[in-house]
Amino acid sequence: MNSDDFKKNIVIALDYDDTYTLDPTFWQGFISTALIHGHKIICITARRKTLENQQELATTLPDCVDIYFSYDEPKSDYAKRNGIAVDVWIDDMPGWIVGIT
Numbered sequence: 001m002n003s004d005d006f007k008k009n010i011v012i013a014l015d016y017d018d019t020y021t022l023d024p025t026f027w028q029g030f031i032s033t034a035l036i037h038g039h040k041i042i043c044i045t046a047r048r049k050t051l052e053n054q055q056e057l058a059t060t061l062p063d064c065v066d067i068y069f070s071y072d073e074p075k076s077d078y079a080k081r082n083g084i085a086v087d088v089w090i091d092d093m094p095g096w097i098v099g100i101t
């Protein structure tokens with residue numbers, strides 16, 4: 001079995017505050033590598049979907065990253081409710097994913 005046997009397009013949900021913002025240059029490299037491998041990066045933040053927040057994230061994150069605002073709803077519930085199938089979560093506060101904060 002070689003590594004190609006594991007080929008799958010992975011959907012990775014990347015947190016914004018204190019994850020992406022800790023080192024945007026690092027994550028931009030990570031996102032570029034993910035794209036080369038056929039994977040998709042989305043951002044699910046617990047922030048509220050205000051115009052200010054939309055503008056901040058849209059100008060900070062690479063254009064290829066779709067942005068979602070769960071607004072305090074557990075992120076996994078939000079994703080399910082919106083038909084977003086996440087394979088891998090990256091978050092400095094994993095409690096936000098399952099609603100344990």
Ligand SMILES: [Mg+2]
Nearest residue numbers: 015017018092
């Ligand atoms: Mg965070």
